[in-house]
Amino acid sequence: MDFNLTEDRRMLSDSLNRYLGDKYPVEHRNRVAYDLPCHDPEKWDEIAELGALFALAPEEAGGFGGGGFDISVVFEALGRALCPEPVLGAAMAARILTKLGTDQEALLSGATKYAVALAEVDAPYDLSEMACTASASGDGHALSGRKTSVYGGQVADVFIVAAMLDGAPALFAVQAGDAEVVGYPMMDGGGAAELLLDGTPGKLLAADAGAIVQDAINAGIVALCAEAVGAMDVTHATTVDYLKQRKQFGVPIGKFQVLQHRAVDMLTEIEQARSITIKAAAELDGPDAARFASMAKNMIGRAARLVAEEAIQMHGGIAMTWEYPVSHYAKRLVMLDAQLGDTDYHLSRIMADLAA
Amino acid sequence: MDLSFTKEELAFRDEVRSYLADNLPERISDAVRRGGELTKEMMEEWHAILQRKGWLATIWPKEYGGPGWTPVQKHIFEEECCRAYAPRIVPFGLSMLGPVLIRFGTEEQKAEILPRILDGTDWWCQGYSEPGAGSDLASLKTRAVRDGDEWVINGQKTWTTLGQHANKIFCLCRTDPDAKQQEGISFILVDLDTPGIEMRPIKLIEGGHEVNEVFFTDVRVPYGNLVGEENKGWTIAKYLLTHERTGIAGVGFSMQSLEEVKALARKVKRGGKRLIDDPLFAARIAQAEVDLEAMKITNLRMLFRAQEMGAPGPETSILKIKGTVIHQELKDLARRALGPVAAPFPGYLAEGNIMFGPDGTEHNAARYFNNRKTSIFGGSNEIQRNILSKAALEL
Ligand SMILES: Cc1cc2nc3c(=O)[nH]c(=O)nc-3n(C[C@H](O)[C@H](O)[C@H](O)COP(=O)(O)OP(=O)(O)OC[C@H]3O[C@@H](n4cnc5c(N)ncnc54)[C@H](O)[C@@H]3O)c2cc1C
Numbered sequence: 001m002d003f004n005l006t007e008d009r010r011m012l013s014d015s016l017n018r019y020l021g022d023k024y025p026v027e028h029r030n031r032v033a034y035d036l037p038c039h040d041p042e043k044w045d046e047i048a049e050l051g052a053l054f055a056l057a058p059e060e061a062g063g064f065g066g067g068g069f070d071i072s073v074v075f076e077a078l079g080r081a082l083c084p085e086p087v088l089g090a091a092m093a094a095r096i097l098t099k100l101g102t103d104q105e106a107l108l109s110g111a112t113k114y115a116v117a118l119a120e121v122d123a124p125y126d127l128s129e130m131a132c133t134a135s136a137s138g139d140g141h142a143l144s145g146r147k148t149s150v151y152g153g154q155v156a157d158v159f160i161v162a163a164m165l166d167g168a169p170a171l172f173a174v175q176a177g178d179a180e181v182v183g184y185p186m187m188d189g190g191g192a193a194e195l196l197l198d199g200t201p202g203k204l205l206a207a208d209a210g211a212i213v214q215d216a217i218n219a220g221i222v223a224l225c226a227e228a229v230g231a232m233d234v235t236h237a238t239t240v241d242y243l244k245q246r247k248q249f250g251v252p253i254g255k256f257q258v259l260q261h262r263a264v265d266m267l268t269e270i271e272q273a274r275s276i277t278i279k280a281a282a283e284l285d286g287p288d289a290a291r292f293a294s295m296a297k298n299m300i301g302r303a304a305r306l307v308a309e310e311a312i313q314m315h316g317g318i319a320m321t322w323e324y325p326v327s328h329y330a331k332r333l334v335m336l337d338a339q340l341g342d343t344d345y346h347l348s349r350i351m352a353d354l355a356a
Numbered sequence: 357m358d359l360s361f362t363k364e365e366l367a368f369r370d371e372v373r374s375y376l377a378d379n380l381p382e383r384i385s386d387a388v389r390r391g392g393e394l395t396k397e398m399m400e401e402w403h404a405i406l407q408r409k410g411w412l413a414t415i416w417p418k419e420y421g422g423p424g425w426t427p428v429q430k431h432i433f434e435e436e437c438c439r440a441y442a443p444r445i446v447p448f449g450l451s452m453l454g455p456v457l458i459r460f461g462t463e464e465q466k467a468e469i470l471p472r473i474l475d476g477t478d479w480w481c482q483g484y485s486e487p488g489a490g491s492d493l494a495s496l497k498t499r500a501v502r503d504g505d506e507w508v509i510n511g512q513k514t515w516t517t518l519g520q521h522a523n524k525i526f527c528l529c530r531t532d533p534d535a536k537q538q539e540g541i542s543f544i545l546v547d548l549d550t551p552g553i554e555m556r557p558i559k560l561i562e563g564g565h566e567v568n569e570v571f572f573t574d575v576r577v578p579y580g581n582l583v584g585e586e587n588k589g590w591t592i593a594k595y596l597l598t599h600e601r602t603g604i605a606g607v608g609f610s611m612q613s614l615e616e617v618k619a620l621a622r623k624v625k626r627g628g629k630r631l632i633d634d635p636l637f638a639a640r641i642a643q644a645e646v647d648l649e650a651m652k653i654t655n656l657r658m659l660f661r662a663q664e665m666g667a668p669g670p671e672t673s674i675l676k677i678k679g680t681v682i683h684q685e686l687k688d689l690a691r692r693a694l695g696p697v698a699a700p701f702p703g704y705l706a707e708g709n710i711m712f713g714p715d716g717t718e719h720n721a722a723r724y725f726n727n728r729k730t731s732i733f734g735g736s737n738e739i740q741r742n743i744l745s746k747a748a749l750e751l
Pocket of ligand 1: 246248249253256258259313314315316317318320482483484485487489490491492514515516517518567729732733734735736737738739742
């Protein structure tokens, strides 16, 4: 057993953390994150040059990673910096293209931005209920329906879209220019889009793609959980620091035992969250990947909310302000629960396993 | 024991209900329902509508223009206002300064200031907190020095809610730096048009503008703007913080939020079923409903005790702690129910015709974040626990 990162991953982690700390500080992040396009093309290119995207695919697919821990290393760094760049779409798309053996040079270099469109307004989490459909049309297929909250969709060049084809989920590539894309910034920063399909041409990537979609979701969950762990670490460290600095009643507020205990409870939850994320990353290519992904997402949903709310409360008014970074970390931590299945949804999946 | 309202109280409830139905403009209740920021005009208009009926200064004695209600009537009124989606009364003049002047002000101050609060001429804001003095309010540093028949004020206040609409501010200032902390503070009224005052907005977590910081540089106001005795401002501050406040538990707002969450969970679809048919989500709502049902009674019990004892005891801190937690939980559910659809930054797609969640839910995430404030301000929930453990448990 070994809980250390490999040398390569450690180096990637260090260089990403250093780069984001220098070039993507939270003031810059807030300028980018809340207005369209919620994307800084120059920084995106530099993040890609550092290898953050190449790390998302295995060697045989042109990358140098592709495993659960490669994904978690990249996203933990992104989470620490609260980076709003659309890397999640790249991570999930890389998983899909790797499984299909499709060339992904343009994805890994950052030249082409991908977004993966799964959720729908009436079926945000459980995709077996999705209503988007595809049908054969000429040489290709035509897609109809609406995909919601497509993360990174506001700047995507290509969408990988899940739609029902002959009663089974299938995956299609849709060019951004062929569809109606309505982009917007989100409450927690970063952009997304509604993808409105109406007989929109799509290239069939895989029919009967349930397993491939699930794998992409598992990888996306590892990414989100690692992002949350990174963001929770920073939030907690900032809070502890504040407890030491802020004086009321003539003493640092960190002298109040009630706050000490709660800071410790936050730490406990973060360590638990880190552990389950490691487990989900370790199992990503195993037979029970979905189960451990669900466990991780369930726990992150709970831990991240606790950390966000406690960080604000223990700061007092200051963390209620836009100017103070913790408020933005808190928003991200709470809102990522609604990506790729919330804490209840994943609990219900684990409950279903119990009954099986 | 009898939990029902008397015949008179029920008649009063019906009277309030029908007045609200006839007089609260839909334009305003709709804005409240949607949860965005209300305009100054809307708040002023609503105050004027209540004042027409004599129902604005609900906690003032009759001789000063209050309606002379019992605590139960005030409770009923607040509950009905929530039910109708009326705006909250802006509390600074009506619930804070008004009662302070009635108790501590001179006859001239009362005669001059109270009518202007009632008719909306003045909009007051509260200058208590400072960057260095939050929970430890008595450590405040804003200095007022007497110079002949004037005060000269220097310092900074912060978190001034709705100060951008105000023309007046009441301040706690240090007037004797050598006395013990609590004994050197005075309560002074300041006209915000006085030279030397600068107000800057503070943007909150969800992007809204409801608080400000206020800077004072050699601000000169008449000595007569002092309320009560010099260096006795702390007594006033404490009076203001502990005097009867029926609304502290926010039960009406939680009832409103509970109904919203239920309606939302019936509308939202999760894979062919309604969200309310998901047992995990239904359990969250049910749990909150149990807590709220108990809180309604806890609230009334404490109201009655306050009525019997003549003043609220430290147990009212229970109302603040549990009341805010229940309300915050309901705001969490309202956001959670929408799933990813809660994410768009409100207002961004106002021009488009894309609908996200059900109509009127676009601020749900913003309201959840904004409402984290309720366990921080007005004495944080930690400070409330300190009060309880000292005063109620004698620990
Ligand atoms: C949205 C908003 C509106 C506001 N409006 C107004 C207004 O209009 N006018 C006004 O004057 N003020 C206003 N306030 C200020 C508010 O009253 C203060 O934020 C509050 O008193 C807490 O002070 P603080 O923010 O400085 O936090 P701090 O006092 O620094 O507290 C930080 C943390 O330490 C905890 N803590 C402090 N002391 C103790 C202790 N002894 N034991 C255990 N824990 C402790 C607190 O509970 C909190 O968790 C507003 C605040 C907000 C957020």
